[in-house]
Amino acid sequence: MNQTAESSNTIDEILEAAAVVFSEKGFDGARVDELARAAGVNKATLYYQIGDKEALYHAVLTRVIKRTANDIEQALETVSDCELRIRAFVEIFARNTGNVRYAAPIMLREVASGGRNLPESAVQEMGRVLGALTDTLQQGIEQGLFRPVNAFMVHMMIVGSLTLYSANEPIRHRNAKHNPEIHDPSHFITTEEAGREVGNLILAAIKAQPQETQS
Amino acid sequence: MNQTAESSNTIDEILEAAAVVFSEKGFDGARVDELARAAGVNKATLYYQIGDKEALYHAVLTRVIKRTANDIEQALETVSDCELRIRAFVEIFARNTGNVRYAAPIMLREVASGGRNLPESAVQEMGRVLGALTDTLQQGIEQGLFRPVNAFMVHMMIVGSLTLYSANEPIRHRNAKHNPEIHDPSHFITTEEAGREVGNLILAAIKAQPQETQS
Amino acid sequence: MNQTAESSNTIDEILEAAAVVFSEKGFDGARVDELARAAGVNKATLYYQIGDKEALYHAVLTRVIKRTANDIEQALETVSDCELRIRAFVEIFARNTGNVRYAAPIMLREVASGGRNLPESAVQEMGRVLGALTDTLQQGIEQGLFRPVNAFMVHMMIVGSLTLYSANEPIRHRNAKHNPEIHDPSHFITTEEAGREVGNLILAAIKAQPQETQS
Amino acid sequence: MNQTAESSNTIDEILEAAAVVFSEKGFDGARVDELARAAGVNKATLYYQIGDKEALYHAVLTRVIKRTANDIEQALETVSDCELRIRAFVEIFARNTGNVRYAAPIMLREVASGGRNLPESAVQEMGRVLGALTDTLQQGIEQGLFRPVNAFMVHMMIVGSLTLYSANEPIRHRNAKHNPEIHDPSHFITTEEAGREVGNLILAAIKAQPQETQS
């Protein structure tokens, strides 16, 4: 009966498993055998259901990006205050990046490769995310709440710091293991906590100084 | 006679060429044939001179990181003012990332892979970079110049934003070509200019508000 | 009700479609998917109805050979004059080869493969065809109408020339397209017309010279 | 020293071995592993020296055709009498087909496939063979030695009969083994002897009747 639900579930499981493998090994490092094994299906089934390695990667990539874009857009829908919108943006992005373990590595590799495998649709999706932030910043500037800042650079700071922090995790832990004497707890907050830090820093950076009126 | 100089020169040329290829294709995507061709040497010569693919990659990676660490340490040597030190840090990092085209993609991929190929020596090198920033921030905080901030997160914001911005370039240009109607010049500043923006934003974020007359 | 008629019809359609595919691609070049698609049935249905690829090929091959053998035997039944029998033989063979497009390629490939897939029954069938010609020639020789010739070689000449000519068609047309300046209309007669030419040549070759008695 | 001679020898050995395998199995039936094993080289070496399966097949095909064309042209160079030229043509073709075991199956399969893999150069080569015969026939007709015949059909008869006879061999032997009671020695002459038979038959078919005292 629920053939559709069932099979889209199968495909979804394949994509979920593939996302993990691709995030760990990258496109070229991932083996199709491994992708199939991780998904618990026969290699030929993978080809039958989705197509070749590239098609699988495209599907994974699009899915990751679309999910983040959707979450952010949805979260911002009900918030109108500019500062809260910024906080919401950073919070959702951080939560997504923290929870969906594979998102950050996949995105970093994709950027590193010059977006070689980035389908146009995915770029559009990313544009939605950027647009949400840019619009909010613009609005805040017009309302005199924010200083005039380069919105794109603010975007880079939020996305770059949180993606890097999240993907960094294995290196940080390895480092802590090798150099336990210099263990710094601030290196081991969750990505969500990191999001709050970043949110605070970004707002401190962009908020107009109220004291300007103090004479 | 100057055999040594000559061959170290050759080795340097090989590493430089290999860095470009690795940055474009990643470790798994790069082909040894291609690496040899790019370096203008026979494949077997490459093995004779440097060793296998992994050894070549390690050499490239260490070289990239060491160069950045050296440049930053050197630049900070003569600066003592905390704010100027922050500016110098960001500026040097941005200049390096902007000029050495292959640095950002290589670092992003390395982080994405969980530092799988990061030799301990390289991690130490990165620690030096982080240490330089952390110390400066700590000092500024103690001097009442900076608010108490999470130094590691500030580091992530600087490094993340600039690395991402630099590596982003091909995607930004592709996007501009496909959607010329929404061309935004702020997406196309140089990495050095981006560094200044980031420097300003970071300082705005961390500087203590002098007028807050804490009584 | 007419289940049998219907399914034998279906099987016949499958065999007809498969013959075309096999003639174009050969046994190893044909894909079961393609054979099923060409027949308009599901792949699993094909297995259910006929069996595996080899069984399908056997069925196709036997059918092709049997048809030719039947046609020739039937045509010769009512002809007793030796010369006319030779003409009938060539004519029927040419007509069959010309009309049943897939016959020639299938036979050529089968011969080329050393008859690897030729079932004994099919060989017997071919023996009937050869026998019909051989008997006629023998009879003609005994009647002083034909010179004593190697019957098998005459058979090769008839079958070889017409099969080759028919299967040749795509090459001839391609050649004509690439070298239109040397277009020779004698390369583009129908296989039936070719049969008449071959019939004339063969008879000229084997007929006893009546003038031997002149002197 | 004789690097060239040596390596062209290696390639030649590969081509010779591949010709045998392709003639037995056809393009699709031949396995690259098998081709390499037959040539006594590693599979990767085969790719290094020649290229992929298709390139190998092209090389084999061109070589086979060129050899026959060369032999025939060379043999006809010194013969001017029309009848002798016809005999020479048939004899050389038969000898080639008989000695070079793989030639006939390869050609039959190629024709069967519609010349799908026949490079233009090979078609030209075949044109030379056909041209040699056609010119001789035309000349003989003009000299009143031959009846006006369809030269292309004569060509088909010669080439078709001998190719078929040669490729037929396994089937004939198998048949003889299964039906020893009807063993006919005329089925087991050499291809060269078959060539003489065909030569006689063809000449008998095309020679003008001298006694027809055309007044």
Add this chain to the structure above:
DNA sequence: TATGAATGAGTGTTCATTCAT
């Protein structure tokens, strides 16, 4: 009877590495 889905066993091709010179 019919079929979408699944799969074990290949299949052509590539690759990092080594060797002979």
Add this chain to the structure above:
DNA sequence: GATGAATGAACACTCATTCAT
């Protein structure tokens, strides 16, 4: 020291066949 040639071990992908429904 340098290089054309060689190769074992993968690798992405396909195919004939079967299975569950």
